[in-house]
Amino acid sequence: MATQYKPIPxxxxxxxxxxxxxxxxxxIGSTPNPPRRLSQHNGLVRGGAARTSRNNLRPWEMVALVSGFPSMTAALKFEWALNNPHISVHIPASSRLAVSTQTKRNGQPRRPSKSLASVVSNVHLLLRVPSFARWPLRVHFFNREAFAAWEKWCATVSEGLRGSLGVVTDFGPQVGEKDVGEEVVTTTEGEEGGQPEPAPWGIHALPLDYEPIKEYVAKGQDIFEFERQGRCVVCREEMRTGEGLHALCTNEGCDGVGHVSCWSRHFLKGDEADSIVPVQGQCPKCNGEVHWGDMMRELTLRVRGPKDVEKLLKRKRKRATKKAAAKA
Structure with a gap:
């Protein structure tokens, strides 16, 4: 059976x-849908994990997460390393922060106990090791105490994270309001005595679909469906449809297209000699900054997810039609 390749989620x-x-x-766990997963852990819907099913520990809150993994497998690798930093092959022995002092019956090292400080420090460490350092990841904090532990750790280490790796905070309601990571149910506007619903925050504000890149995806469809890719913005050779992989500049108003291999070499100029995966670079056509991860997300969606693209752009056209009808 042929392997079914999927787009970057x-x-x-x-x-x-x-x-x-x-x-x-x-x-510590992994998921493509944090709100649903939190509901499972809290027993509101089916699923969850046995270790989170004890009622005397519920409700649980998601205090932080790392997003941007290019696949489920990639996320599982990071999850396992974060759960087992004392034996993970992704962490050099000389760099380990967690050390096992006990052994299991089978002689294997027992997993050290976790604390909020130890977990966030190991997140920081994993984001610096060669296995994950160049991935298009982002760290989100939804709890002030977790972020304080992160800042405290960052102040103690000399090696920082790369500049393009984002750290985002979203603490939601002020003290005294509900802030355990579950949606607040309110009366909607229009009902008697109703107030507008508050804007979603925390895990509920995370985009679960490709909506944030719909304009970029639409631009790609317009260029490649009508075979307007032209010459590679890097090597200047003519690009033929169906021959090789072609990637598109992420910047609005720029239709620069190039061979993936050319983009890669262009972005890797000046990087360390052993670097294989690009992080970011400058578009030769518009001179704007381009992030490799964003470019690959559109490329894999276009090549591997035609049904996802169709669904996304149909939604866009439907909304545009409704707006036009409302104005009329």
């Missing part, structure tokens, strides 16, 4: 749970 995350009842109880 719209969202795949590795998350950190903390019990709101017993703060020392932590859990």
């Amino acid at each position: 719209a969202l795949y995350t590795v998350y950190i749970l903390r019990s709101t009842v017993r703060h020392a109880s932590l859990y």
Whole structure:
């Protein structure tokens, strides 16, 4: 059976749970849908994990997560390394922060106990090791205490993260309001005494689909469906439809297209000699900054996810039609 290749997912995350009842109880997992997964852990819908099913630890909150994984497999690798930093092959032995002091019955090292400080410090470490350092990842914090632990750790280490790796905070409601990572149910505007619903925050504000890149995807469809790719913006050779992989500049208003191999060589100029995966670079046509991960997300969606593209652009056209009808 032929391998079914999939596009880079719209969202795949590795998350950190903390019990709101017993703060020392932590859990690390991965998911493409954080709101649904949190509901599973809290017993609101089917699913979850046995370790989070004890009622005396519920409700759980997602205090932080890492997003931007290019596949489920990639997220699972990061999740396993974060759960087992004492034996993970992704972390050089000389760099390990977690050390096992006990062994299991089978002689294998026992997993050290977790704390919020130890988990965020190992997140920082994993984002620096060669296995993950060049991935298009982003760290999100939804809890002030978790972010404080992160900032405290960052202040103690001399080696920082690369500049293009984003760290985002979204703490939601102020003290005294509900802030355990579950949606707040309110009366909608239009009902008697109703108020507008508050804007979603935290995990509920994360995009679960490709909506944020719909304009970029539409631009790609327009260029490649009508075979307007022209010459490669890097090597200047004519690009023929169906021959090789062609990637498109992410910047609005720029229709620069190039061979993937050419984009890669162009972005890797000046990087370390052993670098294989590009991170970012400048478009030769518009001189704007382009992130490799964003470019690959559109490329894999176009090549491997035609049904996803059709669904996304149909939604876009439907919304545009409704707006036009409303104006009329």
